[in-house]
Amino acid sequence: MTDLRTKIEKANQEATKRMIDSQPVWVDVRKAIDVCPGLKENMIMHAGPPISWDRMAPPQKNSLKGAIVYEGWAKTLEEAERLVESGKVEFSPCHEHDAVGSMCGVTSPSMPVLVVRNETFGNQGYILIYETSEKERLSFGSYGPRVLENLAWIDEVAAPVLKALVTKMGSVNLGNIISRALTMGDELHSRNTAATALFAIEIAPHLMELNFDRAMVSQVIMFIQQCEQFFAHFSIVAGKVTADAAAGIDYSTVVTTISRNGTEVGIRISDLPAQWFTGPAGHIKGLFFSGYTQDDAQLDMGDSAITETVGLGAFAHAASPALALTKGNVDMALAYTNEMQEICVGNNPNYGIPALGGKGTPVGIDLRKVLDTGITPGINMGIAGKRGEGQIGVGNSQAPLEAFRKALLAFRDKYAAEK
């Protein structure tokens, strides 16, 4: 047993070190089909672990059907549904194609994605451009003329401008922005106000010099100004390339994926990188927009919990007491981070939190510590309506213990001979 334990400790140190050493940089904008490994012409990606159509959460179904219409494979949602049921349209988790998706996470082949590279380890990750701050978004399970209009704008205006921009700049260092934003009130999941402003000031001079239709460029900077969460998608995909760099280390019990599809929460650990362990998606505690209650809320959903997986979001809550859930209560915000520290291997010295005297965010969730303490990872997030209403609130959820129990059983089975 001692030998196995030593191997695990060493492997977990390595996994955590890889997360800390990761350097996410934005390098390109491409169509999903051109870059996501394994994505097919007739396939749509979604958030969370794999799921069958009959068990899929209503907003995710709605979003998926909307994407089919967006792609022009069907004219109506009903037609789209028949297409899915016929098996002609496949669907698959974003996470299995080096991608991540916010909330429903629905990403279809022709949609433009941000390309982010881990400079240290060379792996890449992909995510949609932030859709809009409007309540109704495809990512939140809404569908309608306005949703399609916004998606068309992303495709025709935002994507080409951002592609021209990043091509001119070469790359934008996301780790630097994340590090600075943590000292400015962001936790980089539910709050990206500072990161978005820092991103804007970094790109503004280059946007100005871009040899591009000026009205389009102007629209893009105006869009970023109006979306305080614009940087969230950069933060999420930065989390993805960071977590992926720590995946596949023998003996490591470090969690490298936490992801939800509105029905189940799935996790993966470094030692078993291709295997999902699931538990039921939980309710989200939080604040609801006027006119909505818990009864209207879809259960826990989205790949965005990859931010927590690498030590941001709820793990960095101490940096962001202003968040809705803590309402400026500094002690409560500190308590969140301190609790998450109990299940982590270490701290990220690149991501210091002022309220902790500059101590880094807790990083490297150890499956064993989760089970020893009974503390499961907290996740900060938006709340989607379950009937396609779009965003109806903001809150915080807990990953289910069951998923972690299953993962430990599988890990024990694999190394039973070494016990």
Add this chain to the structure above:
Amino acid sequence: MTDLRTKIEKANQEATKRMIDSQPVWVDVRKAIDVCPGLKENMIMHAGPPISWDRMAPPQKNSLKGAIVYEGWAKTLEEAERLVESGKVEFSPCHEHDAVGSMCGVTSPSMPVLVVRNETFGNQGYILIYETSEKERLSFGSYGPRVLENLAWIDEVAAPVLKALVTKMGSVNLGNIISRALTMGDELHSRNTAATALFAIEIAPHLMELNFDRAMVSQVIMFIQQCEQFFAHFSIVAGKVTADAAAGIDYSTVVTTISRNGTEVGIRISDLPAQWFTGPAGHIKGLFFSGYTQDDAQLDMGDSAITETVGLGAFAHAASPALALTKGNVDMALAYTNEMQEICVGNNPNYGIPALGGKGTPVGIDLRKVLDTGITPGINMGIAGKRGEGQIGVGNSQAPLEAFRKALLAFRDKYAAEK
């Protein structure tokens, strides 16, 4: 005595309320001579209370001579000095012309100034555009070809672009930016990182749409990107229009000016708005740039302490533990603000500090409380070299108790009959 005390309390509430109700907005860029009341064609303004040439601090002298050459009144610093000694060039405190100046505060008639209006009370204030982040600046008492080059750029590029911008926008609400920046790690005197980014994201779309030479516009946004303290001058002049709105209230012992010229610190109180009370300028405790020590430092200097006068800077230190002096020590940062609270009338609900659970910055320095407690206002600031080296460090100073003692004596004299 009770009656007088009641009148003082009421007047101090009014003075503090006026500070809280103030709404500073940026509205224009003009030449100083065209807007500063009482400024003459042959007059140069400087920071701090009035001072004679022989007692003026060396960096301020240097800066003043540099401005004379900048104006073309002399060809060399020696010629400029003779001109001053001949009495042909006058000098006068910025504060007596509705203006404020950072560090040496030297502002000559043709220099472009930011025009900021207090929307609530209608009064205006003026300040130079942030000069540069380079070590050598006229404002820090440096003079040379590079300093003149930067000043020329401000005059020929930054000023016209910013004027066109604010004319297009109508106005920019500085209070909103200050309020948000306080939740993002700024104290708005020595740290304006968030405020500068928020300002940049607010103006960027308008800059993009400006019908103006694109290369010039691009230079300006690049300049703002490179100067994290760019917003400091907006914060300082916002302080000026806020403090001025509280000046001239009979019976009020609220401090409406704290200002330093490197030789003396001068204060003014609401009840005696035209009268300066002075004490010796103090040493600045702080961190020195490599190669410099306390021996190289000019004593306390600049009108920027107007930020502390209205509850920002050292008074809001709890918002900004990352500042050099507290080096991320949250308790120390809180202690600064808590100490300043002891000498203040109230709190500004518009300027909440997250680390205080959203409680507003302490505001309305009551002269009587300063003398009762012996606590004098702390001031966050940059440190100028005394030999024209430019900025050599950052630190914190204390206003001298002597100035407050003199003010209380004058106040008592005025109301002796009511005792």
